Amino acid sequence: xxxxxxxxxxxxxxxxKVRDEERLYSIxxxxxxxxxxxxxxxxxxxxxxxxxxxxxxxxxxxLIDEIVPTSYEELKRISSLTTPHNALAVVRMPGRTxxxxxxxxxxxxxxxxxxxxxxxxxxxxAAAWFGIRTIICSGNSVDVFNPKVIxxxxxxxxxxEVYYPELDLILQEAIKAGLPVYGxxxxxxxxxxxxxxxxxxxxxxxxxxxxxxxxxxxVTKKLFIPGFPVSEHGVESLNVGMAASIVLSEFxxxxx
Numbered sequence: 343x344x345x346x347x348x349x350x351x352x353x354x355x356x357x358x359k360v361r362d363e364e365r366l367y368s369i370x371x372x373x374x375x376x377x378x379x380x381x382x383x384x385x386x387x388x389x390x391x392x393x394x395x396x397x398x399x400x401x402x403x404x405l406i407d408e409i410v411p412t413s414y415e416e417l418k419r420i421s422s423l424t425t426p427h428n429a430l431a432v433v434r435m436p437g438r439t440x441x442x443x444x445x446x447x448x449x450x451x452x453x454x455x456x457x458x459x460x461x462x463x464x465x466x467x468a469a470a471w472f473g474i475r476t477i478i479c480s481g482n483s484v485d486v487f488n489p490k491v492i493x494x495x496x497x498x499x500x501x502x503e504v505y506y507p508e509l510d511l512i513l514q515e516a517i518k519a520g521l522p523v524y525g526x527x528x529x530x531x532x533x534x535x536x537x538x539x540x541x542x543x544x545x546x547x548x549x550x551x552x553x554x555x556x557x558x559x560x561v562t563k564k565l566f567i568p569g570f571p572v573s574e575h576g577v578e579s580l581n582v583g584m585a586a587s588i589v590l591s592e593f594x595x596x597x598x
Contacts (some may be wrong), residue, residue: 349497367487390429422489441505455548459532463494464583470498472594513560528562
């Protein structure tokens with residue numbers, strides 16, 4: 343049985359302020375918990391149904407600081423989901439490191455004011471799939487450890503580093519280092535015909551406003567995703583998660 347204090351503590355991790363103070367976040371789902379263990383990530387706490395706990399290997403148990411058998415009703419109380427899974431874990435955040443342009447060995451993604459957790463999770467998943475390991479977010483973007491971001495990324499966060507520096511300063515440093523800064527615009531060059539380099543930063547903007555004028559002035563190569571609709575009605579644009587997936591796919595195709 344899980345204690346009241348533990349329930350309150352896990353529930354509190356749904357708030358960014360608490361996550362930042364304690365440097366902890368939660369993950370939910372049998373598959374996600376097993377992926378973290380398979381990657382050798384230590385879990386501060388595992389709250390799970392007894393049958394899930396009994397299925398763990400000894401090597402998995404060695405990576406868990408505390409294991410608490412939990413009923414379905416208790417999981418409903420601590421879950422951020424409408425229908426809880428069989429397992430929920432608390433994980434310590436990786437150590438804070440500053441992003442440095444000199445450490446960039448391939449394309450990186452920059453996100454300005456991306457607010458929707460599902461979009462950030464989708465972009466993290468696409469980045470991992472297409473071999474991009476670095477995402478740089480503006481300070482007002484959604485928190486990467488938001489439970490909805492974690493769910494949408496489906497474990498891809500294990501393969502991607504996410505930073506929150508001053509985005510305009512990073513782009514200025516990239517330009518000084520001779521790196522291209524790409525951005526998607528309606529007046530840009532088709533991503534399928536444009537020259538794309540192996541290194542650089544690809545900027546995606548806010549869901550409704552796009553890339554701000556402040557960052558647009560720092561974009562050195564404007565890209566456009568051409569559409570091929572069968573009708574002019576009902577399809578005005580792509581959301582930022584879809585747009586990022588298409589652009590990253592083309593960068594990956596060129597690299598190969």
